[in-house]
Amino acid sequence: MDYPNFSSQDLVVALDIGTTKVCAIAGRKNEHGRLEILGVGKVESEGVMRGVVSNIEKTVKAISEAIALAQRAAGTEFRVAHVGIAGQHIKSLQHRGLLTRDNIHTEIGQRDIDKLVNDMYKLVLPPGDKILHVLPQEYTVDDEQGIVDPIGMSGVRLEANFHIITGQITATQNIVKCVERAGLRVASLMLEPIASAAAVLSEEEKEAGVALVDIGGGTTDITIFKDGIIRHTAVIPFGGGVITKDIKEGCNVMQNQAEKLKVKFGSAMSEEVYDNRIITIPGLKGREHKEISEKNLAHIIQARMEEVLDYVVWEIRRSGYEGKLIGGLVLTGGGALMNHIEKLAEFHTGMTTRIGTPVEHLAHGYHEQLQSPVFSTVIGLLMKGIQDVEEGRVRYQEPVYQQSAAAQAVEEMEAAEMGAENSNQGGGLFNKIFQKTKEWFQTEPDAEF
Secondary structure, X not given: OOOOOOOOOOOEEEEEEOOOEEEEEEEEEOOOOOEEXXXXXXXXXXXXXXXXXXXXXXXXHHHHHHHHHXXXXXXXXXXXXXXXXXXXXXXXXXXXEEEEOOOOXXXXXXHHHHHHHHHXXXXXXXXXEEEEEEEEEEXXXXXXXXXXXXXXXOOXXXXXXXXXXXXXXXXXXXXXXXXXXXXXXXXXXXXXXXXXXXXXXXXXXXXXXXEEEXXXXXXXXXXXXXXXXXXXXXXXXXXXXXXXXXXXXXXXXXXXXXXXXXXXXXXXXXXXXXXXXXXXXXXXXXXXXXXXXXXXXXXXXHHHHHXXXXXXXXXXXXXXXXXXXXXXXXXXXXXXXXXXXXXXHHHHHOOXXXXXXXXXXXXXXXXXXXXXXXXXXXXXXXXXXXXXHHOOOOOOOOOOOOOOHHHHHHHHHHHHHHHHHHHOOOOHHHHHHHHHHHHHHHOOXXXXX
């Protein structure tokens, strides 16, 4: 099938399938290179646990609802989506590739780099895993090290360090299956922390060294940049949902009450709670009300948040960039909405911290709700989707319009009739029935209708 030439004015759709929410967003680049958001759909997610699909039907329902909301706002139907993937099954590894070139006189071109990258996809992985991303880091041409872009250079030995991200085949297939059952084709799958980084980090921060911590409902994703290159990625298998569970058990309340307590009254630092208000929660049918102090609530939240930050510090140490990240920490995701969380992060890790919001690349006039760190991942996916299409990595097929049931039935009958004639099987009555049915389907509708 032929592909039309892509224009940056065409609509691109991104889909973030999270533990607590499913978010669909449609947008395009305007003439100034800024993102215009034309439609947003956000609904609660029930079929995902720790970033992995656990219930196909519930996930398909949530995706369909989110897509319907975004389609209504954008005023058009979507056929293709750029989808995020995350979860505790995500792993990363470092590998070094080598390419020996035949001709010393020709320059190193994109084909040489593509060959190096494609060789990485042949790595032997544990059973059930597949490579999601191969991210080149520094190149070495002959004995010249630390080259960021070797295109145009001459040399025989081209080597490169690669950061390779893998995930489970079944988890990937389940996400694709859910999206397709909701009526969309998956254009690309992207690791969500990489998408979040694109939305909230500046080039200066990536160059100086920064750790992006995306605190979601089921997982906390970490991405470490240094010298403008992704150096380390990791997924911590718990997030805001565990805090809600702690409140539920610590305060002896219902799950939905625990979530409301966390969102409305929660603080990540108990020292910042000065007027120790008492929060009254209605009891179960006929039972007395419960009273919870705001300071106790903050103690429960702080204990779990410190545990998450301990994991973050451990991952930074494991990456080898401890003490080298001038940009410090950037917190994003729904968990970054917690009161005083950036102050706790600074005290606990000793690193400068800010909250990352995904508005830097948006055109003027965006909706106020998009200022929330909750939308970092989906806006990053949209940016990466637009970039993939512009650079030709993803090509949209011409829209294929579904035939009506009647037209499909006619085609099937014609094929069956031709097959019957060619094989000289079946009597005249069989052909007559086909012919009559075909004529019935092909009759013109009455004018009054």
